[in-house]
Amino acid sequence: MHDPFSYQRKPEWLRISLPGGANYTRLKESVKRHGLNTVCESASCPNIGECWNMGTLTLMILGESCSRACRYCDVPTGNLAPPNKEEPEEVAKTLALLKLQYAVITSVDRDDLEDAGASHWSETIRKVKHLCPDMKVEALIPDFQGKENLIATVCEAKPHVLAHNVETVPSLYKMVRPQGRYEWSLKVLEFAQKHFDFPVKSSLMLGLGESADEVKIVMKDLLLSGCRLLTLGQYLSPSKKHLPVVEYIHPDKFAEFYEFGMFLGFDHIESGPLVRSSYLAERQFSMLK
Numbered sequence: 001m002h003d004p005f006s007y008q009r010k011p012e013w014l015r016i017s018l019p020g021g022a023n024y025t026r027l028k029e030s031v032k033r034h035g036l037n038t039v040c041e042s043a044s045c046p047n048i049g050e051c052w053n054m055g056t057l058t059l060m061i062l063g064e065s066c067s068r069a070c071r072y073c074d075v076p077t078g079n080l081a082p083p084n085k086e087e088p089e090e091v092a093k094t095l096a097l098l099k100l101q102y103a104v105i106t107s108v109d110r111d112d113l114e115d116a117g118a119s120h121w122s123e124t125i126r127k128v129k130h131l132c133p134d135m136k137v138e139a140l141i142p143d144f145q146g147k148e149n150l151i152a153t154v155c156e157a158k159p160h161v162l163a164h165n166v167e168t169v170p171s172l173y174k175m176v177r178p179q180g181r182y183e184w185s186l187k188v189l190e191f192a193q194k195h196f197d198f199p200v201k202s203s204l205m206l207g208l209g210e211s212a213d214e215v216k217i218v219m220k221d222l223l224l225s226g227c228r229l230l231t232l233g234q235y236l237s238p239s240k241k242h243l244p245v246v247e248y249i250h251p252d253k254f255a256e257f258y259e260f261g262m263f264l265g266f267d268h269i270e271s272g273p274l275v276r277s278s279y280l281a282e283r284q285f286s287m288l289k
Contacts, residue, residue, distance in 0.1 A: 010248065011248050011250075013250070013251050013273055014234065014236075014248065014273055014274065016046040016274065017049065018049070019048050019049025019050075019052070020049060021049060021052075021053040022053075023052060023053040023054070023055060024048075024049050024052040024053045027052045027055070027057065027098065028052065030097070030098050031057070031098075034094045034097070034098075036059060036094060037059065037060050037061075037064060038057055038058060038059055038060070039058040039059070039060050039104075039106060039278070040052065040057055040058055045058075045276055046274045046276075047274060047275075047276060047279050047280075050280070051278070051279065051280065051281075054101075054280070054282060054283075055100050055101045055102065055282075056100065056101065056102045056103070056104070056278075056280070056281055056282050057100065057103060057104070058103075058104040058105070058106060058140070058278045058281075059091060059095075059103065059104070059105050059106070060105075060106050060107060060108065061087055061088075061091065061105060061106075061107045061120065061121070061124055062083055062087075062107040062108055062110050062117045062120055062121075063080065063081050063083070063084075063108055063110075064076065064108070065077065065078060065079050065080050065081070065108065066108035066109050066110075067080060067108070067109050067110055067111040067112045068109045068111065068177075068179040068180070069178070069179065070167075070176065070177050070178075070179070070180070071175065071176055071177075071178070071242055071243045072167070072168075072176055072177075072205065072208070072235060072237075072238075072242060072243055073238070073242075074238035074239070074242070075108055080110070080112050083110075083113070083117065083120045087120070087124065088120065088123040088124040088126075088127040088128075089127055091105070091124055091127070091128060092124070092127035092128045092130065092131040092132065093131060095128055095131070095132050095135065096131045096132050100132075100135055101134075101135060101136065101282055102135065102136045102137075102138070102281055102282035102285065103128070103132075103135060103136075103137055103138070104138040104139075104140055104163075104278040104281050105124060105125070105128070105137065105138070105139055105140065105159075106139075106140035106141070106278075107121065107141070107142060108142075109142045109143075109179075110142075111145070111179075115150055115153065116142065116144050116145070116147075116150055117142070118144060118150040118151075118153040118154055119153060121139065121141065121153070121154045121157070122153050122154055122156065122157040123157075125137060125139055125154070125157035125158070125159050126157050129157075129158070129159075136160040136161070136282065136285060137159045137160050137161075138159060138160060138161040138162075138163055138201070138278070138281050138285070139154060139157075139159035139161070139162055139163065140163040140164070140165070140277065140278065141154055141162065141163070141164050141188065142164075143164065143180060143181070143184040143185050143187075143188055144184075144188065145181075145184055146181065146183065146184035146187040146188065148187075148191055151187075151188055151191050151192065152191070152195070155191075155192050155195065155196045155198075158196070158198065159198060160198060160285065161198060161199050161200075161201055161229070161281070161285055162192045162196070162198055162199070162200050162201070163200070163201040163202065163203070163229075163277065163278075164185060164188040164189055164192075164200075164201075164202060165185075165202055165203040165204075165277050166182065166185045166186070166202050166203070166204060166218060166222065167180075167185075167203070167204065167205055168204065168205060168208055168210065169204075169210040169211075169214040169215065169217070169218050170182040170214075170218075171210070171214060172208055172209060172210060175243070176208060176243065185202075186221060186222075186225050189202060189222065189225040189226055189227050190225045190226060192226070193225065193226020193227070194226065199228045199229060199267070199285070199288055200225075200226050200227050200228060200229070201227060201228070201229035201230070201231075201284070202222050202227045202229075202230055202231075203230065203231040203232070203233070203276075203277035204218060204219075204230075204231075204232050204233075205233060205234070205235040206232060206233065206234060206235060206247075206249045206254075207234050207235040207245050207246060207247045207248060207249050208235050208243065208245075208246055209246040209247070212253070212256075212257075215232075215257060216257075216260060219257070219260065219261050219264060219266075220264065223261075223264050223265060223266060227266070228266060228267040228268075228288065229266070229267060229268050229269075229284050229285075229288070230261055230266050230268075230269045230270075230271075231269070231270045231271070231275050231276065231277050231278075231279055231284075232254060232257050232258075232261075232269065232270070232271040232272075232275060233271075233272065233273065233274065233275035233276050233277075233279070234248065234249055234273040234274070234275075248273075249273065251272060251273060254271040254272045254273065254275075255271065257269075257271050258271040267287065267288050268284050268287040268288065270284060
């Protein structure tokens with residue numbers, strides 16, 4: 001009998017190439033010089049070289065510690081500092097200096113704050129759009145516990161893309177995201193799609209023990225919720241303290257999910273073992289119908 005909590009050797013198709021290239025080096029130096037907190041680096045993203053060479057990166061706001069303790073995530077929990085009131089302006093000025101084509105902004109969960117960080121999110125998006133008028137902004141937001149007034153606060157700042165990741169299938173939520181709710185995540189996407197005219201995006205990690213049928217059901221739920229862009233990638237455990245990988249999904253299976261999703265009617269899907277939620281985000285945006 002297979003033990004879902006045993007640790008497996010990574011297959012050959014998960015080999016990662018070392019990042020390099022002129023644009024990558026330039027951006028790496030700029031990020032270090034300005035002290036930016038990028039998810040690309042903190043999460044050791046396997047696609048950092050490819051994305052940075054294309055002039056796209058992902059920044060994290062509202063601190064480096066989270067109010068939740070999702071069992072797949074390597075972001076520290078607790079020791080929550082008050083939001084830096086200067087952060088929206090600082091992020092905008094730094095992005096203006098970097099002269100990027102596309103930036104993804106994300107954040108930790110801040111359930112400890114009265115508005116869960118929604119006003120900070122709104123101000124950051126507005127400042128960035130003002131100082132970087134030629135750059136596209138994707139907001140990868142928390143679930144805000146499904147509270148429509150907080151979701152609206154962020155959406156009213158009008159990012160070019162609104163993203164929220166469901167991460168896994170409903171049957172695994174209690175194990176994977178004990179402080180989250182599948183319904184909250186769908187509500188974020190539904191509300192944004194219904195009341196605003198920017199594209200909505202989501203992402204799923206595979207290999208946590210979900211079945212193929214469960215993945216397809218979630219894909220249908222996402223499409224019905226107004227999601228137009230989707231990424232599917234392999235879950236990789238950050239450490240032995242986190243949930244282990246139950247299964248390494250073969251690239252052929254990712255290809256099958258891609259075909260299924262495009263048949264359903266998604267505008268664009270990135271599906272592969274090394275795909276992450278912000279993978280080639282600018283290309284996804286450009287592929288919108």
